[in-house]
Amino acid sequence: MNDESSPIARLRDYLGKSWEAEARPFYLLVDDQKRVRDAQGQAAHYGFSGLEPGQALTQQLLFLEGAELTLGKQLRLPILSLPNGRYAQVHAVRLKNGWGLAFSDATEQHSLRLHHQQTAHDLALAQRELEQRHQALQEAMQARERFIARMSHEFRTPLSSILGYADLAREDLDDKARLQHDIQAIARGANYLLSLVDNLLDHAVLEHGELSLHPSACDLQLLVQELEQLFQPAAAQKGLSLAWWIDGDIPARLWLDETRLRQILVNLIGNAIKFTKEGGITVTLEWRQGRLKVGVEDTGPGIAPEEQRQLFQPFGRGAGGGATSGAGLGLSICRELVERMEGEISLQSRRGEGTTVAFEIAAPERRAAGAARPDLRGRKVMLIEPDPDNRELLRLFLESAGARLSVPENQNQAFERFPSDLELAVVGLLQEPHHRLLLRRFKGAGYGGPVVAVGTQDDAQLQKKVLRDGYADLLVRPLRRSELIERLTAVV
Amino acid sequence: MLTRKICMIGDFAVGKTSLVERYVHSTFSEEYHTTIGVKVDSKLLELPSGDRLTLVLWDIAGTDRLATLDANYLQGATGYLLVADSTRRETLETAVGLQQQVESRLGPRPFVLLTNKQDLGEQLELNPDALRQLDSRGWHRVPTSALSGEGVEKAFAQLGQQLLAP
Structure with a gap:
């Protein structure tokens, strides 16, 4: 077994030499004052060249400072950065009259650790950022929940008032004064609701798009x-x-x-x-x-x-x-x-x-041709509005402005008996492509006058598109009587 | 001549190596090189009292938990510099955590807290209340900039004085 020429011995020698070539070991014995007692191995690789017995290595062995080890105990530094730019793994053992040190090359460990540390560092940064975003998201969600809770309350208050006064109004039908009071209360609640909805929609429009003005x-x-x-x-x-x-x-x-x-x-x-x-x-x-x-x-x-x-x-x-x-x-x-x-x-x-x-x-002054209130007296106007309540409201507005009205219940009815003297058409805005098809039906019926659409979405891009398609104007609900008549008068 | 081992402790990229480079070699590099393992340097400190002391500075890889740090690096340290990055609030929290861990491992040792990167004035974000709280606990704190050198000598000198205090 101890035969130096045996295969196992040859294997040991081979691997030993291979390890030495990679690890570049250097062994050093120093006394308590860090003076060289003996050295063996690749000293120059670690910056210890030309070592002489008795030479003081205080500066090179700074890392031993403070290492108050008991006899036989080891100090192990896995990666020590050396002044010559190399990296060493250092084992130092406390001896009776000094220190025994073994250096081996740690370049590969350094590279691996560097890679690992950089990855860990990147991960830590990414994790911190994620945590911050998570927290911001949670805060946003809490704000949203608070907002929804507040809005639910905000909507409930005027809605309760409207429903309550609507009940009262049914009971007060014979008492005109009380009925008027009930209706005023309903109008107040509705106006408040409207301003709430307007504010919410406007906030969304201002945040995400363009809010258009209609002077x-x-x-x-x-x-x-x-x-x-x-x-x-x-x-x-x-x-x-x-x-x-x-x-x-x-x-x-x-x-x-x-x-x-x-x-x-x-x-x-x-x-x-x-x-x-x-x-x-x-x-x-x-x-x-x-x-x-x-x-x-x-x-x-x-x-x-x-x-x-x-x-x-x-x-x-x-x-x-x-x-x-x-x-x-x-x-x-x-x-x-x-x-x-x-x-x-x-x-x-x-x-x-x-x-x-x-x-x-x-707010420039508007010098009207006549100071009289605009109206549609004698004008033949067709109103096509699918929603019965809105149709009735628009009918009342147009009638009060003196228009001669044709109010079909639907499109087919409108074109079955199409008035030949039509001067203006007011239509509820339809989805694409139906709004363009409707314009074609007007043309097909021989009508070339203005068609005004009434929609619910206040959006500058939609406005441009509708006008480009051939409508004379796009009005946005809720409409006040004065605004409706003013805008319609302007296109007739 | 007295010699004392002190360690640089703090989170990743707070400027520990740059502070040592500034203090020992009077240089500063904008490039960031993460420290792997340990680098040991020394500098002779002369105190106003006339005392002279060799500081052996252990620049240790940044960490947010001492458990990941090799125990051998801290062994024999007589004091330490705790470093936080003034532009990253969380590094102060890390420094406070590390201080507790170092103390539990080494026992009470003199230390100074360095709030580094003061040159990045507009981005400073350490919580003033948290700093005041540390002051009230008797922590020695020095605002520093490895780039300009602000506070660097003062921080090392302050630790040196503490090391020599009876």
């Missing part, structure tokens, strides 16, 4: 009357005054998007009434050189400066808004709308002294 000639006096009727009951109910200061120089007609202006004012006045407990609200309107300046001032609790900054952000309600209703979208939408109307909005407030929100928008 028309606006009678500011009429708008003020309407808002006065809308808000006076709510103000009176809280014992608040609602005053209007209207500049006498405001032209009879201003060219602006009346629906959007109403939306801004409904939000601002609604907020002022909501947050004011005593005193009142003053709305001022001034007009100078084609610009309308509006101020809504209240005697409410005021808003702290740090909260004021958030108010124009979506869902940014001040601390005072925590217990009151609303989605926290109103002011952010107002800001967007005002900016789109080439204007600016600002808020001034001091704790305990009330709040004033002021804005200014482009």
Whole structure:
């Protein structure tokens, strides 16, 4: 077995030499002062060249500093970075009068560890990022849940009121005064619901797309009357005054998007009434050189400066808004709308002294050919609207404007007895491609006049498309009577 | 001449190697080289008191858990520099965790917390409340920048003084 020429011995020698070629071992004995006692192996590979007995290696063996080992105990450094740029695995054993050290090459271990560490590092970074995203997602979901809960509450309140007053109205049919009161309450609830839905939709449109403006000639006096009727009951109910200061120089007609202006004012006045407990609200309107300046001032609790900054952000309600209703979208939408109307909005407030929100928008004077209210007197108008309630509402609006109406219940009926003197067609907007097919049917019937579509989606791209397809205009529900007649008059 | 082993401890990429390079060789490299294993350097520290001390600096691979660190690297350390990256909030949490682990392994040892990368002013994101809390626990803290050298000498000197304190 001990025969040096036996196969096993030859194998051992072969593998031993092979290991030595790879590991490049170096053995070193030093005394307690780190002076060389003896050395063997590939010293130069580890930066120990020209070693002499007695030579001090304090600087090269810094890693032994502080290693207070007991006799026979080992210090093992798997990867030591050496001054010559190489990497060594070091075993150091404490001897009676010094140290015994064995160095072997650790280049491969270093490469493997480097790869492993870089992978682990990348993974750790990726994991941290995932955790951060996860947390952000959770926060967003919580915000969404809070928002849905708040919205459910917001919708339930006016809906309960509408349903309650509708029940009462059935009982009050013979009492005109009470019936009127019930209907007003229903209208208030519906208006509030409408403003909520408008705000939510507008927020989505402003976030994801383009919100289009539809300027028309606006009678500011009429708008003020309407808002006065809308808000006076709510103000009176809280014992608040609602005053209007209207500049006498405001032209009879201003060219602006009346629906959007109403939306801004409904939000601002609604907020002022909501947050004011005593005193009142003053709305001022001034007009100078084609610009309308509006101020809504209240005697409410005021808003702290740090909260004021958030108010124009979506869902940014001040601390005072925590217990009151609303989605926290109103002011952010107002800001967007005002900016789109080439204007600016600002808020001034001091704790305990009330709040004033002021804005200014482009509103050039509209000099109408005649100052008379637009109407459709004597005009032959066909109305094609599939929804019976909307059809009835539009019929009433058109009739009150003096139109001679043809109101078929469906398309087939419309074209079976097509009026030869038709001057205007108003149709509920159909899905593609039916809206284009409908235009073709009009042409086929020999009608070349304007066709106006009424839709529910306020979208600039849709507007462009519908006009390109051949419609004269696209009106968006909910429609006010004045806006409907104004827009229709413009195309006839 | 007194000689003391001190270790650089902290999360990945907080700047431990750069701090040693700045302190020992007065150099700085923008390139990031992850440290594998350990690199040992030394520097003679002269304190205002006139005391002289050789610091043997063990620059150890970054880690967020001491369990992954070879016990041999810490053996014989008389103190340590705990390094956090001022632009990464979580590295301070790692440093606090590592400090507890080092203390449980070595027992109480002097240390200084270095909040590194102060040169990245706009991106600093360490929580001031968390830092104040560490201050109130008596931690020595030095804001540093291996790039500009800010606070580096001060941090090592402060640890050196603690090492020589009676």
